Amino acid sequence: MAIKSIKDFMKKKGKDKIVMLTAYDYTTARIISKTNLDGILVGDSLGMVMLGYKSTLQVSMNDIISHLDSVVRANPPQLIVADMPFMSYEYSKKDAILNAGKLLKHGADAIKLEGGIEVASKVSSMISAGIPVMGHIGLTPQRYLEIGGYKIIKDEEKLIKDAKALEEAGAFSIVIENVYADIAKKITETINIPTICIGAGPYCDGQILVIHDLLGLGEFIPYFAKPYLNLKEEIEKTINQFSEDVKKGKFPSKENYRLRENS
Ligand code: KIV
Ligand code: NA
DSSP: OOOOSHHHHHHTTTTSOEEEEEOOSHHHHHHHHTSOOOEEEEOTTHHHHTTOOSSGGGOOHHHHHHHHHHHHHTOOSSEEEEEOOTTSSSSOHHHHHHHHHHHHHTTOSEEEOOBSGGGHHHHHHHHHTTOOEEEEEESOGGGHHHHTSSOOBOOHHHHHHHHHHHHHHTOSEEEEESBOHHHHHHHHHHOSSOEEEESSOSOSSEEEEOHHHHHTOOSSOOTTOOOSOOHHHHHHHHHHHHHHHHHTTOSSOGGGOOOOTTO
């Protein structure tokens, strides 16, 4: 059964794996609502895969809200987590609380923000305001300029400190992205809240992928994702078939149209 509460989410640690995907629209969220997926992330990856931005830095609160709204309208039984976009929480605790609060008002069950020690005091102020927070450490794409690209993050000591700081601040879970599997394992064993991994190996409490990478829709599929389908190819084939059928007069055929009676 899908997870709807933060408590159930946390209880899975050490028992069942937690499985999440990103989703950004009504139709996909309707399909997901019939599955045994545990959680949906309205990730700021929507900037690239839905809006064609160069990076997640261009994503605005309005972008997240518009996609969050469409997922919420699908009324999925899964926990809905919404990403805090770049510059919605960096400047002040007040920004962080008000913007996160807005996402909850729009139907998110929790928010996710990037960073470890740097954001711990903001995380605790959000928790004080009643906002469930998911952390995100390792590769934090909103800092790709500072990091120098979408690199594997290797500083074990810093990663463990970050994870502990987030746990202490009250985060209910942490995404670990693009980190050596043995480091992610150590983090998972060190903290008492669930770790959800992407590109960080199998020794985590859960896994998350961008849905475009799972379905083979993404333009660039990272090595750590497994495309279970090649939907891009299927869609291309289908569109070409449709186009050909129209040109050859095969579509619409009798089943696809009506004639007036007596005509
Ligand atoms: O925005 C996103 O898709 C994410 C996941 C990769 C964790 O943050
Ligand atoms: Na994100």
